[in-house]
């Protein structure tokens with residue numbers, strides 16, 4: 525059904541079938557695009573009407589899962605929240621898989637190296653009180669200011685756009701890259717964490733932030749506003765301060781469980797929950 | 807799991823230059839690297855030339871006569887330009903990399919503002935300062951009697 529304002533846009537899609545093709549090539553598809561249509565819908569249109577073999581990765585369709593990162597008109601971004609008319613130029617839209625990752629098929633990059641680096645940099649809270657962590661007696665006590673130190677970086681959806689945009693990662697496969705480093709900082713600065721020395725042993729070395737020279741491209745393309753470049757510079761700052769024995773992290777005790785005198789009851793004016801609709805719930 | 811055939815897609819040096827629509831800081835990053843390599847090359851040449859002094863007065867005079875040619879003068883000015891850029895941009899990078907010009911983390915609310923926006927005014931000031939020094943240097947190099 526053609527809506528008002530529908531125009532044809534040529535999707536120039538980078539194709540690669542590992543069983544058939546020696547190298548990727550571009551293929552054109554003409555897609556009728558109504559206002560508001562996103563790149564992902566354009567790809568679905570191609571798959572349903574023109575070529576069922578076209579492959580890409582997708583899950584949530586709403587900018588949450590990080591599956592659909594691809595290179596759209598030269599910029600790494602999410603296909604599901606990029607409107608075609610916003611980015612098409614002269615009726616042409618180039619769609620390619622995220623660079624700096626091997627191509628598995630068509631628009632599907634192999635994000636394995638991202639996840640390997642990510643897990644190598646300890647993206648989790650490390651503490652000594654294992655029993656408390658497994659069977660929490662209460663919440664850990666963290667102030668709103670402490671939360672703000674890392675909140676921005678928790679919005680990462682691991683789409684890989686920053687890695688595709690990073691000029692250092694483009695030439696240096698040994699560099700950890702913006703996504704893993706931003707997540708390493710997110711846990712390093714978390715006031716509940718107690719493993720600064722362990723993290724430092726990894727981050728002050730080769731895997732650390734030192735190859736970053738602030739091209740800032742990761743932050744420019746991040747579809748979630750995570751600003752990995754900021755995290756990486758703040759990480760350098762902490763590591764340098766620590767080297768000069770001026771850092772606060774080496775002396776920090778991980779936040780403990782909420783002390784009883786800090787406990788408050790329910791705030792006034794917050795209504796009770798409605799009655800449960802399922803028996804036995806609550 | 808069967809081994810999947812993959813096609814390598816790393817951008818390499820091409821990735822330094824981006825697609826032409828990317829942020830200005832990316833180009834400063836690339837220029838910083840290129841000027842750094844240029845200054846290093848100059849430094850090595852400088853050592854070779856000045857070491858001629860150790861080979862005697864004649865060798866030294868001959869070397870001085872060669873590098874006195876106009877092309878070397880232009881070359882020297884280019885070294886000066888590279889120096890001015892590298893120095894001022896380097897100052898910005900030091901401050902950014904120590905977290906002075908990145909701003910504090912904040913909750914991302916659309917339209918997102920990043921650390922790039924925080925450091926940008928300073929970047930502009932540094933680039934203007936570099937340009938002024940380049941112009942003054944050019945005047946000194948080409949128009950003042952030596």
Ligand code: FES
Pocket residue numbers: 582583584585586587588589590591592593602603604605
């Ligand atoms: S499909 Fe989940 S982020 Fe695009």
